[in-house]
Amino acid sequence: MTHDWVPGRAAGDDSDLLQILGPDGQVTRRDLPCPGDDVVREALRLMLLSRALDEKCIRLHRQGRLGLYAPVLGQEAAVVGSHLAIDPAVDWLVPASREQPAMLRHGWPLDRLFASLLGRIEAARIPDDVRMLPRQQAIATQLPHAVGIAWASSIRRREGVTLAYCGDGATSEGDFHEACNLAGVMGVALVLVIINNQYAISTPVSKQTRAPRLADRARGYGFPGVAVDGNDLFAVYEATRQAVERARTGQGPTMIEAVTYRIGFHNTSDNSSLYREPGEVAEARQRDPVARLTTYAVTAGLVDRDTLDAQENEVRAEVDAAFERASSYPAPGPEEAFRHVFAD
Template identity: 40%
Template sequence: MDVRTATLEVERLFPVRQVLSADGKLLEPLPDFLAPQQLKDVYRHMVFLRVFDQRCLNLQRQGRMGTFAPFSGQEASQVGSAYLLRPDRDWIFPTYRDHGAMHVMGVPFVNILRYFMGDEKGSRAPEGVNAFPISIPIATQLLHAVGAAWAGKLRGEDTVAVGYAGDGGTSPGDFHEALNFAAVFNVGAIIFIQNNRYAISTPNSRQFKTPTIAQRALAYGIPGVRVDGQDVLAVLAVMHEAIERARSGGGPTLVESVTFRYGPHTTSDDPKRYRTQEELEEWQARDPIERLRRYLSAQGGWSDSDDEALWESAREQVAAAVAEAEAMPRPSVDELFDYLYAEPTPNLVRQKEYLKAYLAKKEGKLGG
């Protein structure tokens, strides 16, 4: 079998699940676990996330926020992956681009803003919201997700833990170790990979040889599925199946959500250097928010005035969260070092003393 034939066979075995076409038409029956009002709630989440993401991008450009990882274009993946979880009983383990999923779980926008503004207190989820802090190291959080799912199993609970990563996160050993452990111990973990085609600037073709990420599940004897990450109904359908499997003791699932980020990897890079405008426009034509809006409008339960009111409400609420975050006092040097441990380690004590001495010397020179 030649490479082309093998690729086609793999893509046949791992088709991309779709429920809504790009123009908002159903390709299969609407999932029966979703009520009409929930569809509007899902749409509301995506609109709020788009507004929040764009506002954060502007804040960074204005010097009011540090480096930021935007996710516009990936709202269906963010909302669809977290919407069916129980915030107080299930868990999510996010990357630096999954604050959308964190918000769906119940983390307020102001917390996320505080984190990206340099205040570690923003990582603290509210009581009853099981969202771990954002993980900057690539793929380490997948092992944590499997560990949480295993702990739930040992305690006799039907815990589901979702570990997030991008396509680049499937290259480190942590990804494979997480899949192997999850499979062997048959835990209720879902490894949710958002394949947005680029690991920073590295395309899929330079990241892995396989035509899909989902097929890697075969090596571990677990289900692997691909889903259109721009179709929130498809993501919800796939996650519903994976969650039910995990809750019933059926074990883990590897989900590959095929998606695209419109902006840069982070605000420190320029996507025009490694992507074409044509590619961006091709994916924008599949926009997840516009896709669901068209469906809702066609059903007669959503008007242009409803839409305008929603976007305006989102802008107002995001603006209020920004104002609240910026009004909070900035963390002190002590807080930066004392946050993690009840008793700071000797190494942290030395680092804190060094930084405070350096800042005092710098301020003295400026004052002189």
């Protein structure tokens, strides 16, 4: 966690970001460990599953068969790389609004995810044995809850770490600052991942803050912050692994800023062409995290093209089957508005 910002860094200069796997799929840092082969294979499958889920949900929304959906497109390495560093059996996950692959890996069945998008309330419930909060659409309000979970775990002497996500827009909310301050004061076992995808809906980061890096804010709360190349699964995984190790050994919270780019729209109600230039998006596609990891995996002999093709077909079939199951679940009636609200 020594990648501090150097005063005078030029705008757009990413030389301060921790990077292990370059855009060409080649390792750029030999002094830092790469994830094991099994981790890379699991990461690649989760990222392909995430892409298949995005494609399916966008298509269903366009057909009027699915509600609002926020794609993960372009942010897969930031989400998957960080989640692979925790243990769903003992650790808590507190997502924001577009961490679908992390939620699936943590134990939320794919058909239940679809049920939530279809409004099938009871079928969408997170299983009781899954240590995870629901997705949060109200910006940053999940963060005080994440600190509360981590603090409660400490009081109850539980070993688990809490991994929480938020976007760059959430760092402009009061709940973000209150949560970070309490986390620092109490020294809780929290890993906070800021997925800086450059836009809070249509507001760019440059109009949200004058801070050179969002991770620099961690200093004000008394714990480490590190900015990483959010399109580099290896860098995200390593930074999170170190942060989880710190948390498990009682050294308190860590803030990780994963600098990435939201290639797709904010959600299916958004027209991102109104506030972004086509060239900007095209340039971001050159840093596609899935293509980067795929190149590495093929070059390293972990997979071949035939295997990848088969895996893409497999995850698409998995997504289709999960949607069909979710579609068969009963739709809620008016009484559902009162269920779990009143005692009688």
